[in-house]
Amino acid sequence: AQTVTQSQPEMSVQEAETVTLSCTYDTSESNYYLFWYKQPPSRQMILVIRQEAYKQQNATENRFSVNFQKAAKSFSLKISDSQLGDTAMYFCAFMMNYGGSQGNLIFGKGTKLSVKP
Amino acid sequence: GAGVSQSPSNKVTEKGKDVELRCDPISGHTALYWYRQRLGQGLEFLIYFQGNSAPDKSGLPSDRFSAERTGESVSTLTIQRTQQEDSAVYLCASSLASSRGSDSFYEQYFGPGTRLTVT
Numbered sequence: 286a287q288t289v290t291q292s293q294p295e296m297s298v299q300e301a302e303t304v305t306l307s308c309t310y311d312t313s314e315s316n317y318y319l320f321w322y323k324q325p326p327s328r329q330m331i332l333v334i335r336q337e338a339y340k341q342q343n344a345t346e347n348r349f350s351v352n353f354q355k356a357a358k359s360f361s362l363k364i365s366d367s368q369l370g371d372t373a374m375y376f377c378a379f380m381m382n383y384g385g386s387q388g389n390l391i392f393g394k395g396t397k398l399s400v401k402p
Numbered sequence: 403g404a405g406v407s408q409s410p411s412n413k414v415t416e417k418g419k420d421v422e423l424r425c426d427p428i429s430g431h432t433a434l435y436w437y438r439q440r441l442g443q444g445l446e447f448l449i450y451f452q453g454n455s456a457p458d459k460s461g462l463p464s465d466r467f468s469a470e471r472t473g474e475s476v477s478t479l480t481i482q483r484t485q486q487e488d489s490a491v492y493l494c495a496s497s498l499a500s501s502r503g504s505d506s507f508y509e510q511y512f513g514p515g516t517r518l519t520v521t
C-alpha cells in the first residue's frame with residue numbers, strides 16, 4: 286500500500302521570503318502522480334501543482350515549484366516570494382496512474398503554513 | 403461554470419441517528435469520489451464512483467457507511483447509527499476521469515465539504 290508522510294506539522298515564513306515543505310512517499314509502483322494541494326480555512330481543496338512520475342523535469346507553477354527525487358521518494362514544495370494569501374494547510378498527495386484510469390488520492394497529514402507580515 | 407456543491411454545509415446530529423450527505427458534481431464529470439477528513443488529519447478515501455457504479459468501496463470504514471449515485475450525477479453518502487468517531491468533514495470530488503483508456507490527466511475538483519458533528 287502507498288503511504289505519504291509530511292514531517293512538518295507547522296511552518297511559518299515571513300512575507301516575500303521562500304519556504305520549502307517536505308514530503309516523502311512509499312510505493313513499489315513506477316507510474317503515478319504526485320500533487321500538492323492547498324486548503325485555506327474555507328475548506329476548499331485547491332490543486333497547487335502536480336508531477337508525473339515519468340517526467341524527470343521538476344514541475345513549476347509561477348511561484349510554486351517542486352523538487353522531485355524519484356529514487357529517494359521525495360517530493361518537496363518550494364514557495365517563492367511568499368504572500369499572505371499563501372497561509373493555509375498544504376497537503377502532499379499520491380495517485381496511481383493505471384494507464385487509462387486513475388486511482389483515488391492518498392494524502393499526507395498536512396503542513397500548516399503561516400505567512401507573517 | 404458551477405463547481406462541485408455539497409449539502410448541508412454543517413450537520414449536527416445525535417449519536418445513533420442516521421445522516422445523509424449530498425454531493426452534486428460538475429456536470430459531465432463521470433468520476434466521483436468521497437473522502438473523510440478528521441480534525442487535524444489528511445483526507446481518507448472512502449468510495450469511488452465511475453458513472454453510477456462503485457468499483458472501489460475499499461475505504462468505507464464499516465457497514466454503517468453506504469453511498470449511491472444516480473443519473474451519473476448526484477451522490478448521497480449515508481451514515482447509519484452515527485457514532486462520535488464519525489465526526490469529520492466529508493469532502494466530495496469529481497473528475498472527467500474515464501476508465502476507457504487515455505493518458506490524459508484528469509483533475510479532481512473538490513466541493514467545500516460537509517462538517518458532521520455527532521454529539
